[in-house]
Amino acid sequence: MSAAPQKTKAGAEKIDVTVSAVVKLNALVTRFEFTRTDGKEFPPFSAGAHTVVEMNDDGRTRLNPYSLMSDPADPTIYAISVRRDDAGRGGSLFMHNNVNVGDRMTLSYPVNLFPLDLRGRKHVFLAGGIGITPFMAMIAHLERISAPWEMHYACRSKELGSYVDELTGKYPSKVHVYFDDQDQKLPLEDLLDGQPLGTHVYVCGPKGMINWVHSTAAAHGWPEEHVHSEEFLAPQPGKPFEVRLCKSDITIQVGENESLLEAIERCGVEAPFLCRGGACGQCETDVVEADGTFDHRDHWLDDEEHASGKKIMPCVSRFVGKTLVLDR
Amino acid sequence: MTIQFNKETFRDDYSFRNSDWAIKRFPFPFHEDSYMYSVNMEQHRGGPEGSVYEKRFDVDEHYVSEMQDRALVLADDPLRCQSLPHMTLAGWDTLELIMVSKSEDYPDLFELDRDGDRWRWINKPMGIDHTFTFLDETTLPCGPLEYITRQAQGDFAVLDQRNDMLYMDAGMVTTQADWSLDFDIGMDFFEWHAPVPLAHEMGIFKRALKFLLNIQQGAPARRLNWTMTVNPLLDTSPENYHKWGVQKATLTPDNIGAKQHLRVELQTFYRLPRSNALLFPIRCYLIAFQDIVTIPKWGRRLHRVVRDLPEELADYKGFIDNRPLMLDYLSKFDDGLPTSAGVWPDLDTEPPLSK
Numbered sequence: 001m002s003a004a005p006q007k008t009k010a011g012a013e014k015i016d017v018t019v020s021a022v023v024k025l026n027a028l029v030t031r032f033e034f035t036r037t038d039g040k041e042f043p044p045f046s047a048g049a050h051t052v053v054e055m056n057d058d059g060r061t062r063l064n065p066y067s068l069m070s071d072p073a074d075p076t077i078y079a080i081s082v083r084r085d086d087a088g089r090g091g092s093l094f095m096h097n098n099v100n101v102g103d104r105m106t107l108s109y110p111v112n113l114f115p116l117d118l119r120g121r122k123h124v125f126l127a128g129g130i131g132i133t134p135f136m137a138m139i140a141h142l143e144r145i146s147a148p149w150e151m152h153y154a155c156r157s158k159e160l161g162s163y164v165d166e167l168t169g170k171y172p173s174k175v176h177v178y179f180d181d182q183d184q185k186l187p188l189e190d191l192l193d194g195q196p197l198g199t200h201v202y203v204c205g206p207k208g209m210i211n212w213v214h215s216t217a218a219a220h221g222w223p224e225e226h227v228h229s230e231e232f233l234a235p236q237p238g239k240p241f242e243v244r245l246c247k248s249d250i251t252i253q254v255g256e257n258e259s260l261l262e263a264i265e266r267c268g269v270e271a272p273f274l275c276r277g278g279a280c281g282q283c284e285t286d287v288v289e290a291d292g293t294f295d296h297r298d299h300w301l302d303d304e305e306h307a308s309g310k311k312i313m314p315c316v317s318r319f320v321g322k323t324l325v326l327d328r
Numbered sequence: 329m330t331i332q333f334n335k336e337t338f339r340d341d342y343s344f345r346n347s348d349w350a351i352k353r354f355p356f357p358f359h360e361d362s363y364m365y366s367v368n369m370e371q372h373r374g375g376p377e378g379s380v381y382e383k384r385f386d387v388d389e390h391y392v393s394e395m396q397d398r399a400l401v402l403a404d405d406p407l408r409c410q411s412l413p414h415m416t417l418a419g420w421d422t423l424e425l426i427m428v429s430k431s432e433d434y435p436d437l438f439e440l441d442r443d444g445d446r447w448r449w450i451n452k453p454m455g456i457d458h459t460f461t462f463l464d465e466t467t468l469p470c471g472p473l474e475y476i477t478r479q480a481q482g483d484f485a486v487l488d489q490r491n492d493m494l495y496m497d498a499g500m501v502t503t504q505a506d507w508s509l510d511f512d513i514g515m516d517f518f519e520w521h522a523p524v525p526l527a528h529e530m531g532i533f534k535r536a537l538k539f540l541l542n543i544q545q546g547a548p549a550r551r552l553n554w555t556m557t558v559n560p561l562l563d564t565s566p567e568n569y570h571k572w573g574v575q576k577a578t579l580t581p582d583n584i585g586a587k588q589h590l591r592v593e594l595q596t597f598y599r600l601p602r603s604n605a606l607l608f609p610i611r612c613y614l615i616a617f618q619d620i621v622t623i624p625k626w627g628r629r630l631h632r633v634v635r636d637l638p639e640e641l642a643d644y645k646g647f648i649d650n651r652p653l654m655l656d657y658l659s660k661f662d663d664g665l666p667t668s669a670g671v672w673p674d675l676d677t678e679p680p681l682s683k
Contacts, residue, residue: 013546043545044424046604072602109546115604117490118414145417225491274542282542 012052012108012274015042019103020077029130029162030096033070033079037104041075045110047137048230051078052108052276057094061265064091064234065277067204068110069136073144078107081162083130088234089257113279114204114230116141121198125151126186126213128205132163134230135204139171150174152191154205157181188213192220202228231299234277235259238295238318244325245269246288260314264328271314271328278316285312285326292321330436333392333453339400344560344614350389351619355380355592356671357552361632363641365527369539372550372596380594381550384429385480386611387437392453394481394503394562401502401563402478407510408565409474411486411498418486418498419473420463421600422607426476451479473498482594482611485509487517489606492541496520497605503562503612505555505591506646511566525640540606545599553593556647556654560589560614579650584657585618588650590630617657625668625678627661634658 017034024030036042045068055062066080085092099105114134116123123142125135132153142149151171155161157179167175178184192201201222203213210229217227237257244251245264254263261283264271274282278298287310296306298313305311312319312326336343346354357363375381380388402408411419427449431440439450445462456479460467468475477484477500486498494517501509512520517537527533543549557564558576579587591614598607621627634642634654642648663683668674 012544044601045545046602049604109544110601111544112604115489118417118488118603274544280542281538 012111014054015107015109017078017105017107019099019101019105022099022101025081025162026160028160029081029083031069031079031081032095032099033077034105034107035077042078043109044075045072045078045137046112046115047072047141048114048116048134049110049112049137050114050134050275051080051110052274053080053095054106054108055091055094055099057090057098062091062094063262063273063276064095065275067114067133067137067230069133071140072137073140081130081133085234089237091234111274111280113275114202114228116202117200117226117228119198120200120226121148122196122200123147123149124191124195124199124201125149125153126188126201126203126205126209127151127153128203128209129155129160130162131204131206131209131230133204135202136163138202139167150176152176152178152186154178154180154184154186154209188216189220192217192222200226200228202230204230207231230279231277235262235316236297236318239320241319241321241324243319244323245328246325247328254318259316260312260318264314269328273315276315278313281313283313283315285314285328286310287312287324288327289323289325290319290321291323292319294319331387331389331391331453334389336390336393338393338397338560338562342559342561344390344393346615346619347389351615351622352673352675353379353388354615354620355552355594355613356620356623356626356629356673357554357592358629358633359671360669361629361667362636363633364638365530365532368551369549369597370551372548380611380613383433384548384596385426385433385482385609386594387430387434387453387481391481395454395479397562398478398500398502405567408502409471409477409500410509410513411471411473412488412514415473415486415488415498415603415605416465416471418488418600418603418605418607419471421602421605422484422486423472423476424462424602425598425600425607426480430480454479473500480609482609485608485610486600487540487606487608489541489604493517494537494540494606502565504565504610505553505557505593505612506564506566506569508566523644525644526638540597543597543599543606545601548596548598550594550596553595555591555645556650557589557591557614558587558650560616562612562614564591576646576650579653581653581656584653585621586616588617588654588657589614590617590620617654621658621661623673623675624661624681625674627658627681628663628665629667631655631658631662 016037018037020035021033050065050067052063052065068078069081070077070079082092082095084096116138127135164177178186203210210231214227240256241254248269252263252267254260272282274280281300290309295318297316300313301311338344380386427440430438437452441448447462448459450457483501483503484499485496487494488497496512496515499509521533561572564572594611596609600607620630642651663681
């Protein structure tokens with residue numbers, strides 16, 4: 001090529017932003033709105049995209065992905081909604097406890113791992129809890145182009161149903177809400193039945209719900225390509241372990257409350273990443289040597305690759321054992 | 329910089345010419361004295377001043393004449409531009425990207441004034457001054473993809489991304505190296521690359537697909553590809569093979585320097601923001617052998633590359649029959665001296681031909 005190939009940068013391009021609004025929706029969920037610090041417009045984004053929010057937590061960098069939920073046609077703001085996870089590793093708590101209007105933060109450019117299939121004649125959204133967020137942007141987009149859609153939204157209770165009032169108020173005939181505490185169940189089989197040809201289904205919510213939708217749709221003869229899902233995995237804490245990075249020629253310790261990827265970054269080694277949630281494949285790393293058990297938690301590698309012990313996704317997966325050497 | 333646009337043709341009398349400026353900035357594709365496939369990607373974020381890599385969409389002295397040639401091709405064969413129904417948003421993405429880039433990169437040639445969705449576009453070289461409503465097709469004379477790519481050099485493939493695969497679902501293809509949009513429309517990445525030899529076995533396409541699926545908004549990429557063309561023809565399509573294929577048999581030792589052209593594609597890759605589709609502009613640059621060899625390093629290197637290229641590739645690229653004739657000509661410009669690394673002409677440091 002024209003010159004020496006350039007190294008791919010870790011992560012997507014970044015945008016400096018200022019927090020313009022913090023809106024508490026209920027006991028668990030808060031919306032954060034951002035404007036660009038340089039006063040320019042945000043790049044347009046496609047519905048379903050997420051951004052990685054960079055947090056400076058007392059010197060420690062936290063990077064969490066959140067779906068963009070603002071109207072993709074509005075270039076003046078980006079908005080996310082964050083569910084507080086008291087048992088998590090602290091990113092959502094930091095957002096809830098430490099982020100205020102006027103704060104400066106850094107967002108990544110939008111990355112879309114959950115796009116609308118624009119061939120769809122109709123789009124059916126199945127949301128569970130905080131899984132509502134990407135659908136807010138999708139609805140705005142489809143309303144703008146007058147494309148048919150409907151939504152089925154399961155949440156714990158009326159009090160914890162983020163955006164329920166807004167959605168049912170604006171789209172009373174299209175949005176159907178089911179409250180767990182009232183024993184209302186999302187009637188999946190019924191609603192899959194009788195959809196017009198060319199309908200696409202999208203599910204975002206807890207793992208159990210995603211699996212349920214995929215298996216039920218398959219059992220009803222839905223083509224696999226018409227059922228779309230997104231589940232962001234937050235890296236789970238685990239026992240500390242030691243890793244040797246052979247290219248960088250260092251040995252590092254992965255703490256209980258950090259991911260392998262975070263430990264690699266903390267030690268000054270640049271590693272590629274995008275979603276930090278086990279879905280995009282960007283951080284895939286070759287295993288040179290391993291004596292122990294992998295704790296694979298990603299959606300990227302297939303079962304065979306997981307069993308082979310030759311690859312690991314350091315953003316979410318861990319390791320228990322004596323020796324782990326990575327090609328990084 | 330003000331560009332002097334050539335009056336020239338890419339058919340009939342073939343009056344196409346490269347100026348000295350165009351020769352020196354030609355995207356010579358060989359960074360060493362041999363060639364093999366690779367996923368030779370790099371970021372597309374500018375390049376040396378004046379080079380074809382500097383701007384997002386390079387505009388050069390051939391702009392106006394290339395657009396005239398495109399109009400002629402489309403008049404004969406409207407299927408050179410197609411867009412499946414779900415790709416209209418990607419067409420608007422393409423229009424926005426090209427208008428914004430060109431008006432920022434060439435403010436003396438192009439202007440874009442945006443007042444909400446009401447846009448005014450001025451293309452001075454082509455004498456266009458048009459006001460329209462963004463995302464409203466009824467305000468354009470044709471679809472957004474066709475509208476803007478009638479005003480942008482190079483071919484454009486617009487790839488929809490679904491289920492970890494890319495699909496050739498829209499495009500404007502009139503300056504192609506022997507492939508057909510009408511044939512490939514709707515195909516997936518592996519299907520439309522099926523005819524390419526060797527690369528599949530090397531796992532090139534699997535790796536390339538993975539790379540392309542991960543191209544992100546704000547981070548475009550680029551690579552070069554190349555082939556050979558007899559006469560400066562932009563439209564070397566399968567549809568017109570009966571017209572240009574026979575011209576390959578017209579080469580003689582006397583006319584090869586003027587007739588034989590190295591054809592280089594600057595391929596770029598952009599993630600489109602609103603549709604999440606991938607835009608794949610393929611910009612064709614042509615240069616006659618007699619112009620390449622005015623750069624001593626390029627003359628030496630081109631001889632060695634053509635000489636040592638595997639049979640399968642010379643066959644696939646369509647010049648295996650003419651290779652002996654090419655080598656007779658090019659060997660006169662190879663004195664056996666070593667060449668400097670990289671693609672640049674290095675006119676100040678590389679020695680003149682010593683034979």
